[in-house]
Amino acid sequence: MLVCLDPGHGGSDPGATYGTLYEKTLTLALVLALGRRLVDTYSVDVMYTRQDDRFVGLSERARIANDARANFFLSIHINAGGGEGYEDYIYPGTEKGATGRIRDVLHDYIAHFLQKLGVADRGKKEADFAVLRETVMDAVLLEVLFIDSAKDRALLVSPEFQDQFAAAAAAGLADALQLPLRGTPTPAPTPAPTSSPGPEVLYRVQVGAFHDRQRADALAAELRQKGYPAIVLPESVAGH
Ligand SMILES: [Zn+2]
Structure with a gap:
């Protein structure tokens, strides 16, 4: 933490x-x-x-x-x-x-x-x-x-x-x-099904994918209004 x-x-x-x-x-x-x-x-x-x-x-x-x-x-x-x-x-x-x-x-x-x-x-x-x-x-x-x-x-x-x-x-x-007192042994971590991610792992949540930039911007603006730090990222969809 x-x-x-x-x-x-x-x-x-x-x-x-x-x-x-x-x-x-x-x-x-x-x-x-x-x-x-x-x-x-x-x-x-x-x-x-x-x-x-x-x-x-x-x-x-x-x-x-x-x-x-x-x-x-x-x-x-x-x-x-x-x-x-x-x-x-x-x-x-x-x-x-x-x-x-x-x-x-x-x-x-x-x-x-x-x-x-x-x-x-x-x-x-x-x-x-x-x-x-x-x-x-x-x-x-x-x-x-x-x-x-x-x-x-x-x-x-x-x-x-x-x-x-x-x-x-x-x-x-x-x-x-939920900070443990100093020197308190931390409880054993729940075994992860695959390799255990360290504290450096960052999980992103995607909530939409659009071909139309305006629709993406509109959804991001709506999320930001609700307090989520939404961003729009362009991504190539070559092959579709
Ligand atoms: Zn001040």
Whole structure:
């Protein structure tokens, strides 16, 4: 299981700001704390779209995770704009599938932890964010408190809060993604009928083949609207 962690913003893009406090700094602190917690506690591989203060474009973030064939993508942001509390996002239309199930579990763990600190639960939401749209694996984006709320900000800048948040998010991910504890022997794999495929195998699902490009594009557009990352590939049919 490979989890890709994505700290929002970075480099020339500070994200939301409050005085000299930047969203990009807080997202990186939370992501690094979460990554440490995950690999220290669970049997899981963790990768990052950035691990220092650098600019990475939104499509590039998705491409990094897609190229590495990550199994799950988690983006962390800090909110702004006059509210307070926690909310998370999945791509529109994915709430009934695996993405929605993972988000539900993760949300429960994080919201329950934050509730003990008196932080408001703003709910489970959907949005057409680029990193959710362009990643091919299940993806969730967290908006962790508001940088322009004094109450939220006091928590965000606290290393203790950052560690506790990381622990809650890691426990939620472990439950949602069925991560075994580190050192736990993994159950014997079900014998495969033929040669056993390694984790590098990628299975593609074809849903249509057309001689008419417009019909192919129309079906792909319909699938994308439903949240599937559909693409149209030309293929020679010489011999027919
Ligand atoms: Zn952001």
